Amino acid sequence: MDGNNLNVGIVGLGTVGLSAIKMIEDNSNIVYQKTGKKINIIGISARDRKKDRGLSLDQYQWFDNPVEMLNLKHLDVLIELVGGSEGIALEIINKAFQLNCHVVTANKALVAESGIQLAKKAELNDVLFYFEAAVAGGIPIIKTIRESLCGNSIYSVTGILNGTCNYILSRMANSSMSFSEALNDAKLSGYAEDDPSFDIKGIDTAHKLSILSSLSFGSKPSLKDIYIEGIEDIAIDDFIFTKELGYQIKLLGITGIVQEKGNNKIFQRVYPSLVSNKGLFSSVDEARNAVVTDSSHAGRSLLDGLGAGGDPTASSVLSDLIDIAKGNKNYPFGIQSEKLKTLECIDIKQRKGSYYIRFKVIDRPGVFASIGQVFNENSISMENILQKHDEESDKKNIVIVTHKIEEVFFIKALDNLKEKDFVVSNPKFIRIEEV
Amino acid sequence: MDGNNLNVGIVGLGTVGLSAIKMIEDNSNIVYQKTGKKINIIGISARDRKKDRGLSLDQYQWFDNPVEMLNLKHLDVLIELVGGSEGIALEIINKAFQLNCHVVTANKALVAESGIQLAKKAELNDVLFYFEAAVAGGIPIIKTIRESLCGNSIYSVTGILNGTCNYILSRMANSSMSFSEALNDAKLSGYAEDDPSFDIKGIDTAHKLSILSSLSFGSKPSLKDIYIEGIEDIAIDDFIFTKELGYQIKLLGITGIVQEKGNNKIFQRVYPSLVSNKGLFSSVDEARNAVVTDSSHAGRSLLDGLGAGGDPTASSVLSDLIDIAKGNKNYPFGIQSEKLKTLECIDIKQRKGSYYIRFKVIDRPGVFASIGQVFNENSISMENILQKHDEESDKKNIVIVTHKIEEVFFIKALDNLKEKDFVVSNPKFIRIEEV
Numbered sequence: 001m002d003g004n005n006l007n008v009g010i011v012g013l014g015t016v017g018l019s020a021i022k023m024i025e026d027n028s029n030i031v032y033q034k035t036g037k038k039i040n041i042i043g044i045s046a047r048d049r050k051k052d053r054g055l056s057l058d059q060y061q062w063f064d065n066p067v068e069m070l071n072l073k074h075l076d077v078l079i080e081l082v083g084g085s086e087g088i089a090l091e092i093i094n095k096a097f098q099l100n101c102h103v104v105t106a107n108k109a110l111v112a113e114s115g116i117q118l119a120k121k122a123e124l125n126d127v128l129f130y131f132e133a134a135v136a137g138g139i140p141i142i143k144t145i146r147e148s149l150c151g152n153s154i155y156s157v158t159g160i161l162n163g164t165c166n167y168i169l170s171r172m173a174n175s176s177m178s179f180s181e182a183l184n185d186a187k188l189s190g191y192a193e194d195d196p197s198f199d200i201k202g203i204d205t206a207h208k209l210s211i212l213s214s215l216s217f218g219s220k221p222s223l224k225d226i227y228i229e230g231i232e233d234i235a236i237d238d239f240i241f242t243k244e245l246g247y248q249i250k251l252l253g254i255t256g257i258v259q260e261k262g263n264n265k266i267f268q269r270v271y272p273s274l275v276s277n278k279g280l281f282s283s284v285d286e287a288r289n290a291v292v293t294d295s296s297h298a299g300r301s302l303l304d305g306l307g308a309g310g311d312p313t314a315s316s317v318l319s320d321l322i323d324i325a326k327g328n329k330n331y332p333f334g335i336q337s338e339k340l341k342t343l344e345c346i347d348i349k350q351r352k353g354s355y356y357i358r359f360k361v362i363d364r365p366g367v368f369a370s371i372g373q374v375f376n377e378n379s380i381s382m383e384n385i386l387q388k389h390d391e392e393s394d395k396k397n398i399v400i401v402t403h404k405i406e407e408v409f410f411i412k413a414l415d416n417l418k419e420k421d422f423v424v425s426n427p428k429f430i431r432i433e434e435v
Numbered sequence: 436m437d438g439n440n441l442n443v444g445i446v447g448l449g450t451v452g453l454s455a456i457k458m459i460e461d462n463s464n465i466v467y468q469k470t471g472k473k474i475n476i477i478g479i480s481a482r483d484r485k486k487d488r489g490l491s492l493d494q495y496q497w498f499d500n501p502v503e504m505l506n507l508k509h510l511d512v513l514i515e516l517v518g519g520s521e522g523i524a525l526e527i528i529n530k531a532f533q534l535n536c537h538v539v540t541a542n543k544a545l546v547a548e549s550g551i552q553l554a555k556k557a558e559l560n561d562v563l564f565y566f567e568a569a570v571a572g573g574i575p576i577i578k579t580i581r582e583s584l585c586g587n588s589i590y591s592v593t594g595i596l597n598g599t600c601n602y603i604l605s606r607m608a609n610s611s612m613s614f615s616e617a618l619n620d621a622k623l624s625g626y627a628e629d630d631p632s633f634d635i636k637g638i639d640t641a642h643k644l645s646i647l648s649s650l651s652f653g654s655k656p657s658l659k660d661i662y663i664e665g666i667e668d669i670a671i672d673d674f675i676f677t678k679e680l681g682y683q684i685k686l687l688g689i690t691g692i693v694q695e696k697g698n699n700k701i702f703q704r705v706y707p708s709l710v711s712n713k714g715l716f717s718s719v720d721e722a723r724n725a726v727v728t729d730s731s732h733a734g735r736s737l738l739d740g741l742g743a744g745g746d747p748t749a750s751s752v753l754s755d756l757i758d759i760a761k762g763n764k765n766y767p768f769g770i771q772s773e774k775l776k777t778l779e780c781i782d783i784k785q786r787k788g789s790y791y792i793r794f795k796v797i798d799r800p801g802v803f804a805s806i807g808q809v810f811n812e813n814s815i816s817m818e819n820i821l822q823k824h825d826e827e828s829d830k831k832n833i834v835i836v837t838h839k840i841e842e843v844f845f846i847k848a849l850d851n852l853k854e855k856d857f858v859v860s861n862p863k864f865i866r867i868e869e870v
Contacts, residue, residue: 019732023586023732024586027586027587027588027731030585030586030587030588031585031586033653033770033771033774034585034766034769034770132583138732138733138734138736139736140579140582140583140584143578143579143582143583144575144578144579147575147578147754147757147758148567148575148578148750148751148754149575149750149754150465150466150469150753150754150757151458151459151462151465151466151750151753151754151756151757152462152465152750152753153462153465218468278718279718280718280739282717282718283713283714283715283717283718290737295750296462296746297454297458297573297746297747297749297750297753298573298740298741298746298747298750298751299573299740299741299746299747300740300741301573301574301738301739301740301741302725302737302738302739302740303736303737303738303739304715304736304737304738304739305733305734305735305736305737306733306734306735306736311731311732311733311734312732312733312734314732315583315584315586315587315730315732315733316583316733318585318586318732319582319583319584319585319586321586322582322585322586323582326763326764326765327764328761328763328764329761329762329763330761331469334469335468335469336468339468
């Protein structure tokens with residue numbers, strides 16, 4: 001940093017990049033007051049110079065090749081907003097560290113997949129590598145875990161981390177749309193991309209979860225150990241029944257640490273879940289994100305806010321920039337990257353919790369007793385049972401909420417149920433989370 | 436700081452002090468991993484050395500006089516947990532700054548009343564003055580405003596900032612207790628002090644609000660400009676009617692900034708409020724606290740967590756300590772204290788919002804038309820009207836929810852209403868907040 005200037009170069013001029021430029025332009029006074037530093041954009045780069053971005057960029061030096069931008073004298077910070085876990089994003093960040101340049105990014109895929117190697121390089125070169133914008137948009141969950149909760153032992157982190165999925169599930173719940181109608185609505189409203197599979201299959205949530213997991217438990221981010229289910233199979237019926245039972249359906253990312261025979265093991269899971277209408281996630285609607293942390297001293301805390309979009313994400317980019325301007329140092333993952341451990345992951349089969357299950361049966365005497373027997377034989381007690389006549393057939397819809405049970409036993413009961421001749425639909429289940 | 440040590444002295448060994456000591460003892464490894472520093476308690480002080488605190492303190496050097504503790508060689512940080520806006524707390528913090536010692540405190544009254552002078556002194560001596568624990572216990576609202584939202588223009592901050600009041604209101608709502616029964620319950624449960632007037636009259640909330648206001652708007656904390664109402668006059672009837680209307684009652688602290696004729700003016704208000712059952716505060720029950728911020732880029736965000744108690748407050752104390760250990764510097768109030776301004780405060784009469792109003796009337800023809808006329812003459816439109824026969828008399832309870840109106844006009848309508856001979860109880864109103 002030369003004197004009172006923090007010189008930045010921005011690569012990637014999508015929604016977030018443009019919001020970041022406007023925010024830096026509009027709020028330079030605020031930043032100067034708080035840091036004594038002026039943030040100067042000394043270079044910008046994107047694929048297509050000619051594209052109409054609705055914003056005059058003439059005052060900024062343009063680079064067709066972002067790698068060349070890194071050779072700018074006095075460049076302090078590279079802001080990488082290209083996205084993608086490989087290719088140009090990875091290349092320029094690596095190069096920036098070689099040139100002793102700090103890096104701020106919103107790229108969750110890249111941080112999840114190559115974060116450790118990059119953090120090591122940043123630490124080695126004594127530069128900063130910050131990525132608040134990579135998880136939950138404008139919600140400061142990374143800073144909160146890394147700094148505010150940092151004297152705590154963190155036990156678990158549970159989040160609604162994907163705005164697209166939350167928007168779709170909200171539409172299905174509130175406007176009785178089918179999954180494909182809601183997905184279409186999300187595309188039209190700009191909440192879903194043309195190919196939304198990364199979001200709806202839970203991969204994006206898994207990327208973010210692995211980052212939170214690493215920050216919380218000192219583990220190396222690892223995608224391969226994450227159990228992932230998406231939201232494609234949720235039906236309107238599920239919303240009708242869960243509403244009646246006092247629940248909402250949310251796609252959650254859940255990570256936690258447990259002691260098993262003296263060893264620390266973690267779990268990392270992404271799946272649609274039932275959460276109580278009276279719980280902390282009850283008002284997290286539309287494209288909002290929210291994260292609940294459970295920790296030794298601060299207890300249960302909730303952060304809730306805008307999880308995506310240009311302005312909220314730019315707000316997180318700027319908060320990282322301001323930390324750099326102030327000279328505030330943190331290890332990218334909270335502790336020295338060399339000390340991050342590979343922690344054994346607990347299998348989903350070991351999950352202990354309750355379950356919602358829905359299936360169709362033929363309407364004949366003895367069916368209910370037989371269902372009861374299946375659960376009984378597997379030592380599963382039922383908390384709630386709904387039985388509804390299915391209007392389109394002569395069948396009955398059965399919905400059961402179980403008490404807590406280890407997943408391996410629940411699946412066994414489910415298999416037993418499938419074998420019954422009166423069960424005429426594949427039983428569908430959703431896990432219930434207490435949050 | 437000598438090498439790898441951060442040496443601290445703790446004054447005040449109440450719940451928070453003892454939790455802080457235990458947390459530093461238990462989590463020294465975590466802190467060392469994150470900061471490369473070891474936190475050493477090199478001195479403790481409290482009024483009564485002999486008191487049984489359920490914790491062995493023999494390994495720490497004891498000082499009957501905390502001022503003497505400050506003369507310890509190598510003392511880096513004074514942790515002030517005595518409380519009180521004057522007396523020994525103010526004296527030792529002043530003295531600590533003279534001796535170039537950092538200060539961490541949980542003392543909201545002191546920060547609200549003398550924060551500016553102390554911040555000036557800290558800045559002059561190039562030491563840090565941190566008080567995350569002073570507002571909302573374990574919720575990192577100060578760090579979030581000061582650092583995460585710091586590139587934003589903040590428009591308003593609304594909080595449930597007092598655990599005692601929230602506990603009492605939750606009891607009244609959920610267990611149909613009267614105010615005095617709920618207060619008694621709060622005392623027995625350890626949530627209210629013997630003399631709870633500071634809490635229930637809204638003073639404690641006002642202290643905290645003034646700190647948040649200063650951090651958000653760069654204004655000097657000023658208690659005298661805060662409009663304050665407590666919760667003593669809330670009746671069980673209000674809970675019954677507001678529940679039917681889809682609201683809860685919470686004591687809120689609300690501060691915001693508005694442009695009026697090119698000047699920035701702020702409002703700072705504390706009063707019991709109606710908030711929607713579907714809103715962000717809907718699940719903030721018992722002694723929890725929560726804060727909503729509205730800002731230019733991050734939009735509307737919520738932080739919700741444990742607002743009081745030893746462990747959550749100690750968690751905030753430790754997060755300040757860790758910032759100091761890392762060498763992370765921030766102005767106590769976000770910007771240089773010399774640049775904090777005295778902003779003109781907007782009168783409560785200028786509040787624009789909706790109102791809940793409840794009163795008793797004699798049951799006779801024409802009453803309703805006459806009420807309608809009063810509101811009509813004052814250009815107030817009504818959103819909701821409830822009319823219930825009062826079981827204990829031959830009177831009727833009338834409850835009205837208005838559309839938005841400036842408070843000065845609402846009060847005029849209220850005065851008109853009082854003059855009517857059929858109105859037999861003093862009309863009681865509660866403001867409605869959209870949060």
